[in-house]
Amino acid sequence: MLKKTSAPEISIVIPCLNEEENARAICDAVIAEVEKTGCSFELIFIDNCSSDQTVSIIRSICHRDDRVKLIANTRNFGQMRSPTHGIYQAKGRAVINMCADFQDPPALIPEFIRRWHEGAKIVLGVRETEKSGSVLTACRNASYALQRKFGDYPIIPNATGFGLYDASVVRAVEALNEPEPFFRALLVETGFPIETIAFKRPERAGGKTKNNFFSLLDFALSGLAGSSRGLLRVPLYVGFVTLSVTVLSFVGAIWTALHGLSPLMWLFAGLLELQFGLLFLFFGLVGVQIRAISDRTRGTPLVIERERVNFTEDE
Template identity: 55%
Template sequence: MSDRPEISVVIPCFNEEENVRAIHAAVAAELVLHAASHEIIFIDNGSTDATRALLAALCAEDPAVRVILNNRNYGQMRSPTHGIYQAAGRAVIAMCCDFQDPPALIGEMIRQWRAGAQIVLGQRRSEPAPWLHRMVRDAGYGFLARHGDYPVLRDVTGFGLFDREVVDMLATWREPEPFFRGMLVESGYRIALLPFDRPARQAGESKNNVRTLLAFALSGLAGSAKSLLRLPLILSVYAGLLTALLAIATIVCLLVGASALFLGLATLQIGLFAVLLLFLGLMGDQVRLIAERTRNVPLVIEEQRINFPADRQRPVR
């Protein structure tokens, strides 16, 4: 690609009129210091405030700024990942627009990448959050650690740097609901962690609430714990073993002349439950296989691109 910069920074945003100019200034200042060449890509997820007008103005002021405008809100998994795949840099940095991912870490991420790291992820040492939020998050991490398909990196949000090879590889997976931080671990590339203390939001209000956080967590669980679809098969084995034991107990009761009505009914019910679980498990495993084979849904539909070179006006699929 003729205009490939050394570093691309991708910043997803939604109703961030109070932050876009400030984050641009902070990120651009770091890139001038640490990158040989750069671009800054904002991908807007259907903002309804002045964010889009401010982004258009930034494009007019800074030729290194590029903007993707989605035609609606595609959520916190699909839009940022699409932006990463549209970046042209030899390394791509993804970060939030609200300063909770500190721009001051950009230089260290680039230094570690130049030293050979293919993935550098920021890892929070701490985060100001209500106790209930922390409790739910801890429970979620614990569940994924026990049932996930690969190790879970605790307190990693996706803020990080990814080598071109990593980005190009993950783009071929065609994930319709990409749990990107999980995909990074699943890919098997070596990951360097960069601990930091996550600050509070600089301006504006968080767009997360219980519903959005729950939706994000469930999507992440579905994407990183597909083996759970086999859980009914495992339960059917245990239910089948229990059915066999109850059947033996029923036969023994009949032989000694004791009442076996209750045991017989329990055996029948649990046996039917085991058969039901078996078929549910088989169906779930087929759904898992279908999901693995049909990753062909576009992550977002773009409404407009601003300031992209002529050879990058069309989305990379």
């Protein structure tokens, strides 16, 4: 069995779900690329309750090479929480996060590490193109537009989280204690400078993608909700606009009455607008209060682990 060092320079975290066709291949490819750099490393697979042989395959790899580690979750905790938990368990001075299906090319790893050695705190891979249908493309563009409009901080389009993060960045994100961590947005929230590397997205090596329209929509909405205080204030803005229109309606009622005309329609419109304005104002205040409560009560564990392999007692 190959022995690991106690304090690796680089940690590579690979989330997986039903990746029995890719697990061994991605492990070999990643190790080959990291060994080119001469850095000590650990390779952490975090499995989100696979129903195939993924865990068994990775466990057998761990028994041969204890630089490779496994975290197996008790259930599927989603695309945000599970990968982030794996990143938090990493002990390296820098952490690389990537997919198991080769859509994030391992060949970029040496370049990530080179830039980190030159002083970069965050280096993200950015896909030049997204091969998807017109509906998914439109939804993705709409998601980016909403994030730019209402998000507290901008995200980088076509950056999926594939990249390298200095340990100081990981600890800063962890300190935010976000229960539904939209990690690539949280990276921006930390304020650390971000370097990017453009790459062409390769074809998936094997198996089937777990993403469909509804999973991507849920991911986008969760990310927007988790990283946007401005979105919660939208009802407040609508309420203020509606109340402004209410004032105009009452002014119109007064004007028609002064000119001997019936003000009933103006009064009816004004009262209706007043009700809607107050309702949206109330919803907006409740939304802001809910966000404030959430900020004060974060503490939900990201995942519950079923098994760990090749971790020491203090890890």
